[in-house]
Amino acid sequence: MLRILSTLLAIRTSSAINLFFYYLQKLPLVGKAIKSTVYARTDLKRSVSALVFAVLLLWSPVSKLLYLYVLVYLPVTAVNEMSPAHEPLQLFIHIFAIISFLVAGVSSANVLEPKREKYVAVRLMRMSPQLYMHAALSYRYIVFLVGYIPALLVFVLLLEGTVLQAVMLAVSVAAWRVLCEYIHLKLFEKTGIVLVKQLAAVWLVIGAGYIAAYLPLFLEKFPTVGPALMHWGVQLLIAALGAWAAVQLARYRHFREAVDVATKRDDPYLNVRGMVADAQKTSVQAKESDYSEEALRQEPVNNREGYAYLNEIFFTRHRSLVSRPFRKRLAIIAAAGIGGSIAMFVMGRIQPEFLQLELKMLFSFLPIALSFLTVGETTCKAMFYHCDISLTRYSFYRSAAYEHFLIRLRKMIGQNLWIAGALGGALTLATFAAGGNILQWDAVLLWLSIAAIAVFFTLHHLFLYYIFQPYSTDLNVKNPLYFVVAMAVSAACGFAVFFPIPPAVFTSVVIAIVIVYFAVAIAAVRNYAHKTFRVK
Amino acid sequence: MQLVLDKIAKRFNEKQVLQDVEHRFEKGKIYGLLGRNGAGKTTLFNCLSGELKVDGGQALLEADGATHELREQDVGYVYSLPILPEFLTGYEFVKFFIDINRRQNVSIDRTIDQYFDMMSMAEEERHRLIKGYSHGMKNKLQMLLFLITKPPVILLDEPLTSFDVIVALEMKKLLREMKHNHILIFSTHILQLASDLCDELVILNRGRLSSVSPELLRSPEFEQSIVELLKDESHAEDT
Numbered sequence: 001m002l003r004i005l006s007t008l009l010a011i012r013t014s015s016a017i018n019l020f021f022y023y024l025q026k027l028p029l030v031g032k033a034i035k036s037t038v039y040a041r042t043d044l045k046r047s048v049s050a051l052v053f054a055v056l057l058l059w060s061p062v063s064k065l066l067y068l069y070v071l072v073y074l075p076v077t078a079v080n081e082m083s084p085a086h087e088p089l090q091l092f093i094h095i096f097a098i099i100s101f102l103v104a105g106v107s108s109a110n111v112l113e114p115k116r117e118k119y120v121a122v123r124l125m126r127m128s129p130q131l132y133m134h135a136a137l138s139y140r141y142i143v144f145l146v147g148y149i150p151a152l153l154v155f156v157l158l159l160e161g162t163v164l165q166a167v168m169l170a171v172s173v174a175a176w177r178v179l180c181e182y183i184h185l186k187l188f189e190k191t192g193i194v195l196v197k198q199l200a201a202v203w204l205v206i207g208a209g210y211i212a213a214y215l216p217l218f219l220e221k222f223p224t225v226g227p228a229l230m231h232w233g234v235q236l237l238i239a240a241l242g243a244w245a246a247v248q249l250a251r252y253r254h255f256r257e258a259v260d261v262a263t264k265r266d267d268p269y270l271n272v273r274g275m276v277a278d279a280q281k282t283s284v285q286a287k288e289s290d291y292s293e294e295a296l297r298q299e300p301v302n303n304r305e306g307y308a309y310l311n312e313i314f315f316t317r318h319r320s321l322v323s324r325p326f327r328k329r330l331a332i333i334a335a336a337g338i339g340g341s342i343a344m345f346v347m348g349r350i351q352p353e354f355l356q357l358e359l360k361m362l363f364s365f366l367p368i369a370l371s372f373l374t375v376g377e378t379t380c381k382a383m384f385y386h387c388d389i390s391l392t393r394y395s396f397y398r399s400a401a402y403e404h405f406l407i408r409l410r411k412m413i414g415q416n417l418w419i420a421g422a423l424g425g426a427l428t429l430a431t432f433a434a435g436g437n438i439l440q441w442d443a444v445l446l447w448l449s450i451a452a453i454a455v456f457f458t459l460h461h462l463f464l465y466y467i468f469q470p471y472s473t474d475l476n477v478k479n480p481l482y483f484v485v486a487m488a489v490s491a492a493c494g495f496a497v498f499f500p501i502p503p504a505v506f507t508s509v510v511i512a513i514v515i516v517y518f519a520v521a522i523a524a525v526r527n528y529a530h531k532t533f534r535v536k
Numbered sequence: 537m538q539l540v541l542d543k544i545a546k547r548f549n550e551k552q553v554l555q556d557v558e559h560r561f562e563k564g565k566i567y568g569l570l571g572r573n574g575a576g577k578t579t580l581f582n583c584l585s586g587e588l589k590v591d592g593g594q595a596l597l598e599a600d601g602a603t604h605e606l607r608e609q610d611v612g613y614v615y616s617l618p619i620l621p622e623f624l625t626g627y628e629f630v631k632f633f634i635d636i637n638r639r640q641n642v643s644i645d646r647t648i649d650q651y652f653d654m655m656s657m658a659e660e661e662r663h664r665l666i667k668g669y670s671h672g673m674k675n676k677l678q679m680l681l682f683l684i685t686k687p688p689v690i691l692l693d694e695p696l697t698s699f700d701v702i703v704a705l706e707m708k709k710l711l712r713e714m715k716h717n718h719i720l721i722f723s724t725h726i727l728q729l730a731s732d733l734c735d736e737l738v739i740l741n742r743g744r745l746s747s748v749s750p751e752l753l754r755s756p757e758f759e760q761s762i763v764e765l766l767k768d769e770s771h772a773e774d775t
Binding site: 317396 | 585621632639
């Protein structure tokens, strides 16, 4: 088993080093200096493998520290400062028990999880499934236990617990998870069910589990499992069950079936990049009905010419992709506007002091709201995948980038102005229902701002698409500059929420930004898009 | 009219794919470009068509005593896997293509249907979505575009390889007709096709182009000589 374990660790460290070199090559400036021959430098790999192994080992306690701090310790201390409902240590153990025992016990089981390493070891390297699983499980749970001891010690001691409590908790969680591995295996053996792949059940447990985990933070009466799990009798029982399960796993003779079911060649989990690419393509899949002969016959006569003709046909034949998100957004805004207005009206009659909705309160939320509500990214993806991916291979099409940019910009601005109108109407109606004054200068400014921001986002999506053309043939975003600009705009939207400014200033700033962006975008697309608008 | 390649160089990371590529291609001839997998044939075509930037050298077009650098619009490129907008019908695509070329003062001397007739594409095929076209039909449609724009240089990346006998014969006939007005270069692996269709053969090996003498092209030892020539060199890796 030790030989198998050493081979597995060699595969892991080697994969980690290759991955490290791969991403190093992607870095600007530094990347160019890293030659592809680096992958063949076994001497270099050997010398850094010890370091990589140490990092892989260290990752276990570090990740557990992070998990315990963010998901368990932080919520417990935050709530405890406001209203101490339960003992902090008991709350800590409760949340930890629900997430790490219950939720993870259902959602994660190494014996049946598809893993590239499993595929490589058993299918390609022809290792014995039994020996592979023994080695992998032993390594996993020793590192798991050793990682949890220091991590739990830190937080249990911080919450005034004892060393013994921390160690016993670490032993319990490791033992429990070994027991879960065995239960998953037996369930598969008896029924053929691979529980970790039953997504509906798994997500149900995750959802219910997280609610049960955090509910005692807010409800004093809600019972916690903390006291039970801290009882020595329960801890000993779990440890004994874990030891029994470990012996059963060591004696188990049918790992072949369990490994086979987790290493199917077409399992999407074994090819995550392929799965992402497929999902991306599915997101812009045109409906067959849009392309049917019947639909073609029913299309209105198109009297346009050139690029206008092409785009008219494109938008008609991709209405499910282009118009559906647009209609959905309109429907959502209308429903939210009407529902919100009724709620405001009713609540205003019951508790008028709670409702002091003023138009000027809405301005700072407009950028972030419209960044979600305007259509643009899906349309650009659809244009790329169904039209530009082929036509940008032709020089005439690239040369005319400015011309089709303008045609598309007009079409998309039209759609987004409809959305802007709906949002303006919904907000005005809700403010009126809440008893706010809408017959004022702020209403004009609000409508102007919404329209300007809608134009801004249309321009933004299309400009980024033409200048950075971020998509590869798999629809992966490859251009780092695209990320940087998109992130900067998102950050600015968030910034606006936290730093509200008077409506008149807000509207003036927004309109000024739109004018400047328009001028820059038009000039950039006119001068550079024929070079930048191509398939990477 | 001649296409002059002057010391064209292209490298991907450490791999020098094209190294001072030099050659003259003349109008009225069909050139076959031979090379092993990964020798850089498609890279050379991509450089000539403007898809890729060259790292060094240039491609020039000499016509009527004047010389200018080869522009993207001087080149018609038929890809090995035809790339066409599949949401259009063949007819719509040709109409769109004629529209934009007419605006650029390209003289269009035929109607859309006449162009389709030239390519022997049946009436009902013209009004079907390109999505449903066979590989051969798509290639025909790409060739049809060059009948409209008449680019001086036409590059064909491994054409005819997946055609049935009839379509391959039609395409050969078409290429022979077209060569009088164009410089035609096609890359292929198939030696028989090269000897059958080409007036001249050039070999891309280790990043350089070399001519095969026309006598050898017609000689019985042709195949054996080419195989020996390519075998001598170490097998290039895929680019």
